[in-house]
Amino acid sequence: MEWFFWVIIAIVGLAILIAGIVVAVDRRRQLEHEERPELEPREPGGEVVVPPVTPEPAEPTYAEAVPPAGAPDVAAPPAAVIERPESATSRWARLRRRLAGSNNALARALADLLSVDRLDEETWDDFETTLITSDLGVGPTTELTGALRRRFAVDGVADPAEARRILHEELLALVDPHLDRSLNLTPSADGLPAVVLVVGVNGTGKTTTVGKLARVLVAEGRSVLLGAADTFRAAATEQLATWGERVGVHTVRGPEAGDPASVAFDAVAQGAAEGVDVVIVDTAGRLHTKTGLMDELGKVKRVIEKKAAVSEVLLVLDATTGQNGMTQARIFSEVVDVTGIVLTKLDGSAKGGIVIQVQRELGVPVKLVGLGEGPDDLAPFDPEGFVAGILGE
Numbered sequence: 001m002e003w004f005f006w007v008i009i010a011i012v013g014l015a016i017l018i019a020g021i022v023v024a025v026d027r028r029r030q031l032e033h034e035e036r037p038e039l040e041p042r043e044p045g046g047e048v049v050v051p052p053v054t055p056e057p058a059e060p061t062y063a064e065a066v067p068p069a070g071a072p073d074v075a076a077p078p079a080a081v082i083e084r085p086e087s088a089t090s091r092w093a094r095l096r097r098r099l100a101g102s103n104n105a106l107a108r109a110l111a112d113l114l115s116v117d118r119l120d121e122e123t124w125d126d127f128e129t130t131l132i133t134s135d136l137g138v139g140p141t142t143e144l145t146g147a148l149r150r151r152f153a154v155d156g157v158a159d160p161a162e163a164r165r166i167l168h169e170e171l172l173a174l175v176d177p178h179l180d181r182s183l184n185l186t187p188s189a190d191g192l193p194a195v196v197l198v199v200g201v202n203g204t205g206k207t208t209t210v211g212k213l214a215r216v217l218v219a220e221g222r223s224v225l226l227g228a229a230d231t232f233r234a235a236a237t238e239q240l241a242t243w244g245e246r247v248g249v250h251t252v253r254g255p256e257a258g259d260p261a262s263v264a265f266d267a268v269a270q271g272a273a274e275g276v277d278v279v280i281v282d283t284a285g286r287l288h289t290k291t292g293l294m295d296e297l298g299k300v301k302r303v304i305e306k307k308a309a310v311s312e313v314l315l316v317l318d319a320t321t322g323q324n325g326m327t328q329a330r331i332f333s334e335v336v337d338v339t340g341i342v343l344t345k346l347d348g349s350a351k352g353g354i355v356i357q358v359q360r361e362l363g364v365p366v367k368l369v370g371l372g373e374g375p376d377d378l379a380p381f382d383p384e385g386f387v388a389g390i391l392g393e
């Protein structure tokens with residue numbers, strides 16, 4: 001019986017062994033399936049296809065990340081699109097509408113005068129007061145009132161169209177359509193570029209005006225270079241360079257807080273070397289002392305003149321500052337020979353009379369006007385257009 005017992009033990013042991021092998025083989029298959037599903041399918045020959053192991057992409061080193069010099073940068077944005085500025089001639093009609101809509105005190109005074117039935121002393125007094133508050137100045141106000149009183153006394157104002165024509169004529173005479181308002185941009189005889197120096201106190205719109213003027217000149221087909229001599233305000237240089245880039249014009253810059261006269265000189269020298277038509281130099285409008293600013297401006301002009309003649313000195317005045325602007329104009333004109341006035345922010349001024357007063361006081365014409373913050377909101381001053389705009393014609 002003992003042998004029977006050992007046979008049973010052997011059979012059970014064998015069964016356990018076989019079951020263990022089966023389970024192990026099954027488990028292994030299962031594991032292989034879970035971990036390497038890519039092992040399927042098998043080649044016809046039964047060989048397992050093992051795909052090549054792709055290593056995790058490593059972080060590029062700095063040297064690898066920087067493309068070698070000269071290699072085309074496919075991810076780089078396309079070159080900035082050079083804008084084509086609106087032509088100078090098509091600007092005025094748009095600006096005139098803006099002027100007409102600006103609720104000008106001068107325009108109101110004239111409209112009121114045309115609307116009254118009887119021109120008595122009180123009406124003329126009111127008229128004079130409104131003209132003075134429109135920054136026309138005492139002299140031009142007396143002149144205009146005197147001329148209108150005479151003509152209305154003779155011709156009467158019964159015919160509104162005729163009265164309006166008289167107003168137009170007298171106002172135009174005050175603005176003076178005979179003044180030469182063209183910018184002197186003739187290159188000097190020795191082929192050096194024309195140089196335009198732009199001056200004025202801070203915030204009047206100098207940098208913006210330089211940028212807009214560059215656009216006007218580019219639209220006329222001239223080559224332009226900008227000089228960022230406002231080294232007092234670092235952002236002004238950036239602002240100017242951005243204006244230039246938009247129309248493909250380069251800006252010569254100096255170090256922050258560097259010598260403005262040296263930047264101005266470098267700009268003119270570079271303009272001469274490149275053979276550009278016009279170099280426009282932006283200057284600082286603020287220094288620690290007023291005397292410092294004026295001395296600096298005088299020096300900038302003298303240093304430029306070692307290289308080329310300054311053909312235009314444009315004084316930028318903010319039309320909304322009224323009598324304050326007039327005081328600035330007087331101070332600047334004592335230091336540099338101002339040859340033209342740029343009256344900015346006429347769109348935001350309720351006092352168009354400043355155009356006439358500043359011309360009278362300085363004996364210098366308003367050559368350009370700014371009528372908005374848009375890039376093409378600068379136009380050559382047109383007396384006819386101005387008067388028509390004021391009278392809402």
Ligand SMILES: Nc1nc2c(ncn2[C@@H]2O[C@H](COP(=O)(O)OP(=O)(O)OP(=O)(O)O)[C@@H](O)[C@H]2O)c(=O)[nH]1
Pocket residue numbers: 200201202203204205206207208209230233236283284285286343344345346347348369370371372373377
């Ligand atoms: N509405 C209006 N805003 C203007 C006009 N011209 C300039 N400005 C605005 O006036 C502000 C001052 O202009 P800037 O060109 O920076 O003045 P800036 O004289 O160069 O000033 P500084 O660099 O500090 O000396 C800006 O916000 C311009 O957009 C204009 O004709 N109309």
